[in-house]
């Protein structure tokens with residue numbers, strides 16, 4: 001797939017610009033194309049871009065939706081996260097919809113010409129976050145990445161455009177740690193990314209971007225969690241579902257690894273610092289929290305928040321601690337028990353491969369078990385570039401109990417956790 005989608009890139013006279021910048025970030029004239037602005041991280045990045053004086057225009061590019069118009073989709077996300085909805089009325093904002101795999105991204109020639117004349121930066125953030133599909137299912141995104149490269153290469157300011165890609169640490173999953181932490185450079189050994197189509201697709205995209213001749217930076221981002229101001233974290237993602245399962249099972253698990261998660265708002269701040277950085281950009285920067293906390297601390301904070309917010313009259317010990325293995329066993333027993341009695345939760349198309357119609361279906365529980373048992377196996381990453389490029393990254397505060405509390409309150413307010421569910425499974429299944 002790397003060679004298929006990098007065909008023709010070697011013919012250009014520019015070699016990858018991993019160490020030399022050909023642009024001088026302008027003080028008041030940035031014009032940015034952002035993909036995936038209807039998503040969780042995307043809407044934070046959009047809000048930040050719109051609030052910067054030196055950003056003159058923001059083009060967002062998203063796929064079309066049949067049910068909600070593009071402004072409503074952005075408003076929903078901004079309201080959900082308590083971002084400033086008034087920013088969406090900014091005259092700087094141009095909302096584009098199309099199909100990234102069509103010629104000219106499915107946009108009119110006039111719009112494409114304008115992008116070619118104006119763009120100073122591309123932030124490519126749209127991707128299907130699904131951990132259970134093979135690489136072939138992500139070909140759409142690889143093709144789309146190549147289309148954006150072609151757009152940038154055909155632009156008048158081709159030598160001045162910065163291309164920031166939101167990659168993922170899942171592409172590092174097969175790294176041999178005896179070689180030290182995963183570096184902030186392009187890794188040429190494709191085997192290091194093998195282990196799941198999602199991570200593999202990010203790796204393939206990086207390899208193509210490295211041949212683009214553009215000034216590219218790939219940010220390998222770790223787990224993104226809910227952030228400021230209200231802790232919003234989509235209830236159908238894997239960790240919120242774990243919390244819900246803890247409440248239903250009456251037990252929290254005791255993980256031994258660390259959580260190097262970063263909030264949506266901090267990642268968004270870092271993305272902006274990096275894309276507008278005055279110095280030449282390296283090819284890659286790894287974004288995991290420089291001051292991780294123990295996952296046990298996070299789970300205890302979750303338990304305290306659940307008891308305080310929902311468990312009137314219960315003591316913290318009512319949510320007993322069990323090993324990860326015992327917790328997974330409980331989960332699987334509950335899946336067997338509920339197999340004939342599915343409980344529906346709404347699951348959207350972009351949720352971590354969780355496509356089962358039933359929260360309690362066996363396959364779904366298996367998937368969750370796999371995610372949880374794999375947690376400790378994430379590799380250590382070098383984060384020196386990220387710290388050098390971003391003051392925010394350098395000074396990031398560790399995740400604290402106040403933030404965890406905000407997540408729990410958000411899930412309760414969104415109707416996903418309720419008092420009545422406590423220990424429901426344990427009492428029914430004698431777990």
Ligand SMILES: NC(=O)c1ccc[n+]([C@@H]2O[C@H](COP(=O)([O-])OP(=O)(O)OC[C@H]3O[C@@H](n4cnc5c(N)ncnc54)[C@H](OP(=O)(O)O)[C@@H]3O)[C@@H](O)[C@H]2O)c1
Nearest residue numbers: 036038039040041063125126127128166168221222223224
């Ligand atoms: N969340 C994490 O923990 C994490 C960790 C590492 C890296 N990342 C990366 O960070 C970026 C943002 O993640 P996120 O959590 O904000 O994801 P998200 O909330 O699922 O948003 C994804 C965005 O991509 C768009 N998208 C998804 N599938 C698409 C498709 N087939 N065609 C066109 N657009 C599509 C979505 O559009 P719709 O609104 O139309 O669905 C949405 O705008 C992604 O590149 C992701 O891989 C995320």
